[in-house]
Amino acid sequence: KAGVTQTPRYLIKTRGQQVTLSCSPISGHRSVSWYQQTPGQGLQFLFEYFSETQRNKGNFPGRFSGRQFSNSRSEMNVSTLELGDSALYLCASRGQVMNTEAFFGQGTRLTVV
Amino acid sequence: SQELEQSPQSLIVQEGKNLTINCTSSKTLYGLYWYKQKYGEGLIFLMMLQKGGEEKSHEKITAKLDEKKQQSSLHITASQPSHAGIYLCGADSGGSNYKLTFGKGTLLTVNP
Numbered sequence: 645k646a647g648v649t650q651t652p653r654y655l656i657k658t659r660g661q662q663v664t665l666s667c668s669p670i671s672g673h674r675s676v677s678w679y680q681q682t683p684g685q686g687l688q689f690l691f692e693y694f695s696e697t698q699r700n701k702g703n704f705p706g707r708f709s710g711r712q713f714s715n716s717r718s719e720m721n722v723s724t725l726e727l728g729d730s731a732l733y734l735c736a737s738r739g740q741v742m743n744t745e746a747f748f749g750q751g752t753r754l755t756v757v
Numbered sequence: 758s759q760e761l762e763q764s765p766q767s768l769i770v771q772e773g774k775n776l777t778i779n780c781t782s783s784k785t786l787y788g789l790y791w792y793k794q795k796y797g798e799g800l801i802f803l804m805m806l807q808k809g810g811e812e813k814s815h816e817k818i819t820a821k822l823d824e825k826k827q828q829s830s831l832h833i834t835a836s837q838p839s840h841a842g843i844y845l846c847g848a849d850s851g852g853s854n855y856k857l858t859f860g861k862g863t864l865l866t867v868n869p
Binding site for chain 2 (some may be wrong): 689
């Protein structure tokens with residue numbers, strides 16, 4: 645079956661702009677998580693959605709938001725972009741059962757100039 | 758909050774050599790996951806360990822979770838250039854928390 649799909653793969657934005665990233669999970673998976681990866685901080689958890697509800701949120705400012713649709717596809721939005729938001733944003737999907745592996749997409753490389 | 762420490766941070770080995778990467782948790786591990794990442798790409802799932810003492814193997818890669826469930830090791834036998842990449846361990850926080858916490862990763866270089 646198809647894997648996790650993230651679009652777009654690459655994005656260049658200017659400071660102050662906003663951006664929306666998209667993630668389509670594996671068919672049947674209802675849990676979608678987002679992570680930010682930077683060389684200095686590594687992989688950091690942003691938020692997790694399950695059946696359109698945000699269940700967990702990481703320690704990021706309110707400029708970072710997300711949502712999940714009824715078909716489990718998820719979007720994350722970053723408003724008022726800062727240079728420090730440049731990173732690889734990864735989406736992961738998991739099945740309904742606890743303690744199961746998460747499958748990651750290829751990521752969206754966001755560069756803020 | 759849970760923290761995962763990986764060692765070493767980087768590793769350079771000659772093709773054919775064995776190597777081990779360690780992952781130590783600040784709290785009891787409820788689920789430990791190993792992933793591999795090529796630079797700038799997504800994470801590829803390798804193995805999941807849940808029970809103390811559990812050991813799993815896939816091709817030339819073996820992962821173990823110690824009895825006390827606070828440390829895991831990833832061992833590669835007869836390394837090949839295809840093993841090169843960043844290895845990350847991740848862990849569930851327990852309970853109904855679906856959040857995964859990751860170590861900083863180990864960069865593996867395999868020289869032919």
